[in-house]
Amino acid sequence: xxxxxxxxxxxxxxxxxxxxxxxxxxxxxxxxxxxxxxxxxxxxxxxxxxxxxxxxxxxxxxxxxxxxxxxxxxxxxxxxxxxxxxxxxxxxxxxxxxxxxxxxxxxxxxxxxxxxxxxxxxxxxxxxxxxxxxxxxxxxxxxxxxxxxxxxxxxxxxxxxxxxxxxxxxxxxxxxxxxxxxxxxxxxxxxxxxxxxxxxxxxxxxxxxxxxxxxxxxxxxxxxxxxxxxxxxxxxxxxxxxxxxxxxxxxxxxxxxxxxxxxxxxxxxxxxxx
Amino acid sequence: xxxxxxxxxxxxxxxxxxxxxxxxxxxxxxxxxxxxxxxxxxxxxxxxxxxxxxxxxxxxxxxxxxxxxxxxxxxxxxxxxxxxxxxxxxxxxxxxxxxxxxxxxxxxxxxxxxxxxxxxxxxxxxxxxxxxxxxxxxxxxxxxxxxxxxxxxxxxxxxxxxxxxxxxxxxxxxxxxxxxxxxxxxxxxxxxxxxxxxxxxxxxx
Numbered sequence: 352x353x354x355x356x357x358x359x360x361x362x363x364x365x366x367x368x369x370x371x372x373x374x375x376x377x378x379x380x381x382x383x384x385x386x387x388x389x390x391x392x393x394x395x396x397x398x399x400x401x402x403x404x405x406x407x408x409x410x411x412x413x414x415x416x417x418x419x420x421x422x423x424x425x426x427x428x429x430x431x432x433x434x435x436x437x438x439x440x441x442x443x444x445x446x447x448x449x450x451x452x453x454x455x456x457x458x459x460x461x462x463x464x465x466x467x468x469x470x471x472x473x474x475x476x477x478x479x480x481x482x483x484x485x486x487x488x489x490x491x492x493x494x495x496x497x498x499x500x501x502x503x504x505x506x507x508x509x510x511x512x513x514x515x516x517x518x519x520x521x522x523x524x525x526x527x528x529x530x531x532x533x534x535x536x537x538x539x540x541x542x543x544x545x546x547x548x549x550x551x552x553x554x555x556x557x558x559x560x561x562x563x564x565x566x567x568x569x570x571x572x573x574x575x576x577x578x579x580x581x582x583x584x585x586x587x588x589x590x591x592x593x594x595x596x597x598x599x600x601x602x603x604x605x606x607x608x609x610x611x612x613x614x615x616x617x618x619x620x621x622x623x624x625x
Numbered sequence: 626x627x628x629x630x631x632x633x634x635x636x637x638x639x640x641x642x643x644x645x646x647x648x649x650x651x652x653x654x655x656x657x658x659x660x661x662x663x664x665x666x667x668x669x670x671x672x673x674x675x676x677x678x679x680x681x682x683x684x685x686x687x688x689x690x691x692x693x694x695x696x697x698x699x700x701x702x703x704x705x706x707x708x709x710x711x712x713x714x715x716x717x718x719x720x721x722x723x724x725x726x727x728x729x730x731x732x733x734x735x736x737x738x739x740x741x742x743x744x745x746x747x748x749x750x751x752x753x754x755x756x757x758x759x760x761x762x763x764x765x766x767x768x769x770x771x772x773x774x775x776x777x778x779x780x781x782x783x784x785x786x787x788x789x790x791x792x793x794x795x796x797x798x799x800x801x802x803x804x805x806x807x808x809x810x811x812x813x814x815x816x817x818x819x820x821x822x823x824x825x826x827x828x829x830x
Contacts, residue, residue, distance in 0.1 A: 379758065514651075517651050518651050518655070518656065518659065520651075521651040521653075521656050522656060522659070522660070524685055524688055524689075525656055525660070525677065525685045526677055526681040526684055526685050527660070527674060527675060527676065527677045527681060528674045528675075529674060529732055529801070529806045529807065529808055530732075530801040530806070530808065531680075531681055531684075531801050531802060531806070532801070533685065535688075535689070536763075536799050537763065540763075542762075543761070543762050543763050544761045544762045544763070545749050545750065545761045545763065546748065546749055546759045546760065546761050547759050547761075548761075550763075588733050588734060588735070589733065591674065591732040591733055592664065592674055592675070593664040593666060593667035593668075593671050593674065593675075593734055594664065594666050594667075594734060595663055595664065596663055596664065596665055596666075599659075599662060599663035599664075599665075600659050600662065600663065601659045601660055601662075601663035602663060604659065
């Protein structure tokens with residue numbers, strides 16, 4: 352964080368009028384960092400762990416019209432193999448002939464193995480404030496937690512995987528909507544904030560490695576786990592765009608781009624956020 | 626001071642895209658199709674939000690660093706899109722402007738039917754008054770904005786134009802084109818101009 356404060360100072364050093372404000376930014380940033388450190392001081396206090404447990408129970412229970420569990424679901428390392436699977440996602444799945452991130456793959460398994468109706472699952476896929484994460488999100492939290500402390504190591508070598516990364520990068524800088532925003536508007540430059548909220552510089556792998564691995568994360572301000580698909584949906588909401596469909600090609604492409612940016616970064620799911 | 630301020634804005638812009646050298650590798654038509662299918666519940670009157678206009682398309686294609694000729698074309702086009710108050714008065718009430726600067730309400734899919742006017746959300750990106758410590762740093766500090774410009778007539782007009790259409794002065798600015806995109810009304814923009822340029826506004830205290 353000292354680096355971040357220094358960079359804020361550097362960018363605006365020419366701006367005589369902000370010299371005072373920069374000192375104020377330092378103090379503000381330190382206070383916010385103290386809050387973040389307190390959240391992380393006791394990892395077992397993370398309520399997201401309860402959702403990981405709920406997700407495990409859901410994963411192993413016979414459910415849906417077909418009354419089967421998801422233990423035959425192939426997350427890329429073979430049917431039922433959960434350990435380390437998240438660390439190698441997103442990836443191309445030949446059975447679906449498309450690249451999928453974790454949540455899109457779980458959605459696919461719920462549809463194909465358990466017989467759930469996809470349209471029902473994507474209608475209201477994310478929790479409102481105060482509600483717990485939905486079943487799919489709880490399972491994503493469980494699967495991601497089974498790669499905790501591993502490093503992001505998706506190969507992303509298949510031509511369709513490479514094309515998906517490129518598509519994600521294109522979408523990252525693509526402006527649209529009444530505010531003219533792209534993801535890059537907030538996440539390209541270093542050390543910036545919206546109000547008091549620090550913005551990760553996702554265009555920079557060094558910074559992406561620090562933050563992408565925290566998702567899914569328990570978000571204190573909304574008192575539930577937010578998944579990566581939900582995070583993308585919420586950004587587009589703030590950008591004044593319509594509702595991003597869970598599992599859409601655009602959502603997968605952005606997550607694949609971000610995961611590629613975070614390659615080698617440690618997975619710390621479920622994370623704990625402001 | 627104005628030169629320094631301009632320099633900071635320009636530097637802020639040129640520092641950012643250090644990773645921006647590579648051109649988008651994907652055909653824009655493909656990106657358009659992918660975006661269209663990603664928002665299947667968007668009602669007909671929201672479809673235009675999915676499609677970038679010519680200016681956004683040029684900015685995305687050049688990663689917000691358009692070559693000079695493109696930048697000039699953008700600024701010319703956006704300048705022509707500015708509408709001025711019929712009575713010629715460019716300043717409203719700073720008190721109303723302050724409320725608009727605080728509000729991020731409006732145009733999100735959870736904001737319908739509208740429960741109030743759209744906000745300008747200026748504090749999300751700009752420092753504006755010493756009283757408000759919860760401000761963002763995406764844009765430059767606007768503290769003492771009017772005072773630093775001696776509350777000049779030409780500066781009042783420039784502030785109006787900047788808020789109405791940020792890209793008339795700076796192609797591919799990150800700031801929304803609040804007037805041209807119908808986010809804020811002319812009267813709301815006048816109130817924001819007053820917030821920046823009134824000698825008695827907290828911005829200049």
